[in-house]
Structure formats: C-alpha cells, structure tokens
Amino acid sequence: MEGNSSGGGGGGGGNDVELLCKTLQVEHKLFYFDLKENPRGRYLKISEKTSATRSTIIVPFNGISWFLDLFNYYVNSDDQDVFSKELQLDTKVFYFDVGENRRGRFLKVSEASVSRNRSTIIVPAGSARDEGWAAFRNILAEINEASRLFISPNQTSETSERLGLSDDVGAGFISSHSSQSAPTADLSVERTIDLPAADEVGNLGVSKVIRVDQKRFFFDLGNNNRGHFLRISEVAGSDRSSIILPLSGLKQFYEMVGHFVEISKDRLKGITGANVRTIDSPQR
C-alpha cells in the first residue's frame, strides 16, 4: 500500500494483492498486518505506525508460524529468563530482543537483509501480563490459521525455511526449486540405515555440517518422488546413519528440539557453544 516501490522484493510494480489485513492497537501504536501476494510469492508485511513515524518489516510467508512461536515464547517466559533470539528465513535474519526503559518493557523485532537497511518494529509488552505481546501473538495466530486457506499448488512454502541454528556461515539459501504440487509427505520421521542413492534424490544444493564433540551432523535438503525432505546424517568414523525428515514435519521437529533446549537450560549452562545463537538478554 501507500504508493510505490517498497514491496519487499523489487522486481514488480507495487500492485501486490492483499489477501488479508488486520490492525492492532497497543498503547498509542498502531500495527498493520498485511498478508500479500505477488508473482514472487507471499509475505506478511507488518508495519508500526506512530504519529510521526512508520516502519515496516517483511516476513516471508513461511516465517509466519515461527514469528508466532517466538511471540509465544516471549509471552510465556518469565521476565527474568528471556533470551534474545534470532531467526533466519531465506536470506533475511530477524533479531528479537527484549528491552526496558521508563516506558516499560518492549520487544524489538529487527529485520536485516543484505540489500536493504535494517528495519525495526518495537512492540510494547503492555501494562498487564504482556497483553500487548499477547495481542500481537493472537493476530499472528489468526493470520497463520487463515493462511492455510491460501496455499496454492505451486507454492512450496516450506522449502526455503531455515532455522538459524547452525553456526557456520549463512551462505545463500536455496532458490526454491520450482516443484509443482509437492506431494503431502507424511509427518513421521523414518529411520533409515542406507541413504537414498544419489541419483534418486534431487539434491537441492544445500548442505551444512555442524560438529558436536566427536560427531559430525550433516544437513541436506533433498527430494524424491514422495516430496521434499531434510536428511540429517550422523557420521562418526565410518558409521553413518540418517533420519529423513519430511519438510512438512520440520516445524514440529524444531519445536520439539526447542522444548528440550528449554527444559535443559540449566544443564546447558557452561557448555561452550551451547548458546551459540542464544544471546543473554541485555537486561537485568
């Protein structure tokens, strides 16, 4: 809206289609949520407007549910043990930081991308029980629900998701290998002993490795006739075993890992590297 350019991805003129619009007022700020679509795909534009200023972040479509998760995290965590978080989606990184000043607590959500300048919105926690954040979370939940209705056949909404967890460089991500009608892969995680033969697997060119103690874990995106998957291989010596995770289950997997990170917090303290992407919040 409002005129020209912007549009998150350049390329076209700004006639992106609005699929869904919502507004939220928190204290004296007004937040606009616009789910939009253009030929390059869908995105959620979140704008913060105060009397004098307006700033906007663009959330890739497949990042909406992770925004929802993160807001849930900040709503549900106790004040003193919230951490800063970062979330990498496609080529962008979103930073979540809690701050506090005489006006109260706030959550700063900051978008950094290679091309554009950083942009930030600041969401007040609200006066009681984080109701500002909770209201924001509720809007995200509504949009996340509604957006299921908008899945179109040639949109592989999950292939470009990425968790900001590996600690090596965030090289360019995949170029959404145009796959028509990705079949609905089943949700279960299958164990396999042998890897699929290389020629029956379309490797999408993403391969990452992390090292934990003596082990290495390889992360590879692939697809076969059943759909897209993430293969996680554990390699120790000459032994290798893998799990094949359909991308439709990636979010569940992520949440499950997050759960165990949460409940293991105390044990993780003092382990070098355990908090690589979890920065202590700069508040007391």
Add this chain to the structure above:
DNA sequence: GCGGCAA
C-alpha cells in the same frame, strides 16, 4: 499521549 532501536 507516550517511545524505545538503527548491528
């Protein structure tokens, strides 16, 4: 009717 951040 606030006003925070700008890696």
